[in-house]
Amino acid sequence: EAGVAQSPRYKIIEKRQSVAFWCNPISGHATLYWYQQILGQGPKLLIQFQNNGVVDDSQLPKDRFSAERLKGVDSTLKIQPAKLEDSAVYLCASSPRPGGHLHFGNGTRLTVT
Amino acid sequence: RKEVEQDPGPFNVPEGATVAFNCTYSNSASQSFFWYRQDCRKEPKLLMSVYSSGNEDGRFTAQLNRASQYISLLIRDSKLSDSATYLCVVNIPTPGLTGGGNKLTFGTGTQLKVEL
Numbered sequence: 205e206a207g208v209a210q211s212p213r214y215k216i217i218e219k220r221q222s223v224a225f226w227c228n229p230i231s232g233h234a235t236l237y238w239y240q241q242i243l244g245q246g247p248k249l250l251i252q253f254q255n256n257g258v259v260d261d262s263q264l265p266k267d268r269f270s271a272e273r274l275k276g277v278d279s280t281l282k283i284q285p286a287k288l289e290d291s292a293v294y295l296c297a298s299s300p301r302p303g304g305h306l307h308f309g310n311g312t313r314l315t316v317t
Numbered sequence: 318r319k320e321v322e323q324d325p326g327p328f329n330v331p332e333g334a335t336v337a338f339n340c341t342y343s344n345s346a347s348q349s350f351f352w353y354r355q356d357c358r359k360e361p362k363l364l365m366s367v368y369s370s371g372n373e374d375g376r377f378t379a380q381l382n383r384a385s386q387y388i389s390l391l392i393r394d395s396k397l398s399d400s401a402t403y404l405c406v407v408n409i410p411t412p413g414l415t416g417g418g419n420k421l422t423f424g425t426g427t428q429l430k431v432e433l
Contacts, residue, residue, distance in 0.1 A: 246321075249422070260411065303408045303421065305363045308362070311360050
């Protein structure tokens with residue numbers, strides 16, 4: 205089966221600019237997650253979707269981050285405006301059901317200068 | 318207290334050694350647990366689920382201690398290729414969430430370096 209696809213792999217932007225990441229989960233996986241992983245730390249959940257509905261976005265900095273999964277398949281995560289502390293790897297993961305084990309994409313490495 | 322805690326290490330061990338990591342969790346209602354492996358600059362990948370009765374996969378053994386609220390990972394006969402970061406993941410019941418009310422929460426990871 206095809207894995208979770210993410211793009212771009214790398215992105216370098218200046219602070220206050222905007223950036224968007226894209227994720228296409230494994231076919232049939234209803235649950236989609238966006239995680240932020242800062243160097244030396246474990247992944248931190250930003251948002252969890254079940255189909256096209258938001259299950260948990262309690263740790264999403266909503267003043268600058270937004271995410272959508274309009275048709276319940278692929279998803280985009282946007283940061284506007286970016287801050288230096290947003291430099292991290294953004295990981296998308298999918299699962300056939302909530303609480304099931306996660307299949308991760310390769311991640312997008314964001315550097316904010 | 319953090320929801321999921323791990324000793325960040327690094328654990329430096331010689332090849333062939335046995336090494337064990339623990340991971341503590343704060344929510345006694347947590348029902349499912351996993352160990353993930355993450356290589357440098359790669360995405361995490363599932364190593365094994367942790368069952369109540371404990372489970373073994375080759376050189377790897379995972380155990381759950383509900384009374385003390387921790388899970389463990391034991392690696393026997395360490396190989397150079399086992400060098401990685403091992404992430405503990407706990408499924409934390411979160412009332413009020415739709416779609417099942419579960420939140421998969423990662424620990425910070427424990428770094429293992431196996432040396433010649």
